Amino acid sequence: MSVNLFRFGSVLHAVAVLALAVLVSCGTTARHYKGKEGTTDADGDIICMKHRQKVIEVDGYRQSDEICVLPDPDYIKWRIAFPMPRPLGVSSTRSAFYVEPVHYIYCSACEEAIKVKMEEEKKRRRTLSKFGLKTGG
Numbered sequence: 001m002s003v004n005l006f007r008f009g010s011v012l013h014a015v016a017v018l019a020l021a022v023l024v025s026c027g028t029t030a031r032h033y034k035g036k037e038g039t040t041d042a043d044g045d046i047i048c049m050k051h052r053q054k055v056i057e058v059d060g061y062r063q064s065d066e067i068c069v070l071p072d073p074d075y076i077k078w079r080i081a082f083p084m085p086r087p088l089g090v091s092s093t094r095s096a097f098y099v100e101p102v103h104y105i106y107c108s109a110c111e112e113a114i115k116v117k118m119e120e121e122k123k124r125r126r127t128l129s130k131f132g133l134k135t136g137g
């Protein structure tokens with residue numbers, strides 16, 4: 001009984017191609033969160049329905065109507081998958097771009113999950129570019 005090295009190499013090649021195919025297809029689509037966004041608990045606190053935790057309330061600032069600072073496209077992409085991300089165009093600190101006082105709420109677990117998704121997306125793109133593949137969305 002002999003081992004056919006050519007065939008073994010083909011199997012390894014097929015596994016590598018399959019792994020790349022999975023890498024290309026996974027994690028690229030942000031599914032829109034369709035459940036209920038929030039509810040209130042017995043104390044009247046707002047709870048994120050996905051993470052079952054109390055939201056954070058912030059006295060922050062929003063962009064004035066004359067200014068539009070575009071967020072990271074990956075942030076826009078992934079925030080739809082979570083019920084209570086930070087509203088767009090707000091900041092907890094006043095700056096040249098964020099000038100209008102505003103009160104807003106968000107779920108810190110939603111924000112953290114978006115950051116994880118964005119980081120996964122960056123890693124995926126780096127890996128794909130190592131193999132000379134286009135990264136697409």
Ligand SMILES: [Zn+2]
Nearest residue numbers: 048051107110
């Ligand atoms: Zn949440």
